[in-house]
Amino acid sequence: KAVVSTQSTGAYMFIKQNLFSQRQDTIQATAVSGSVAGLVAATVTHPADVVKTRIQVEGSSGNVVRDLYRMEGIPVFWAGFVPRTLRRTLVSATAWLVYEEIKKAAERQKYPIYS
Numbered sequence: 001k002a003v004v005s006t007q008s009t010g011a012y013m014f015i016k017q018n019l020f021s022q023r024q025d026t027i028q029a030t031a032v033s034g035s036v037a038g039l040v041a042a043t044v045t046h047p048a049d050v051v052k053t054r055i056q057v058e059g060s061s062g063n064v065v066r067d068l069y070r071m072e073g074i075p076v077f078w079a080g081f082v083p084r085t086l087r088r089t090l091v092s093a094t095a096w097l098v099y100e101e102i103k104k105a106a107e108r109q110k111y112p113i114y115s
Contacts, residue, residue: 005041007040007041007045008037008041008092011036011037011040011041012036012037015033015036016030016033019032020032025100027101030096031093031096031097034089034092034093034094034096035090037092037096038088038089038090038091038093039085039088039089041088041092042081042084042085042088042089043085046077046081046085050068050080051064051068051077
């Protein structure tokens with residue numbers, strides 16, 4: 001969870017700062033930046049998530065990565081990528097939209113939220 005959050009936050013800030021200017025701090029810019037950040041985070045962490053899930057489901061011990069590779073090949077590490085990525089992009093976009101809108105509302109009310 002922490003790795004996904006770190007990846008998502010870093011990607012979101014980079015995309016928002018480099019693709020959109022501060023004058024263009026719109027809902028659309030936030031949604032696009034949040035979605036792309038979710039895509040980046042899902043892509044980076046997916047193979048490790050597959051391994052983690054296999055360990056949890058099968059109660060495996062030993063070298064799970066090696067065993068998965070030998071039995072099912074490289075594609076196993078990308079199993080379920082599309083549904084996870086779709087969910088992750090939507091969740092990320094929604095979370096960033098809520099955060100940015102609450103932040104703007106707080107700043108209008110003179111309750112600054114530091115990011």
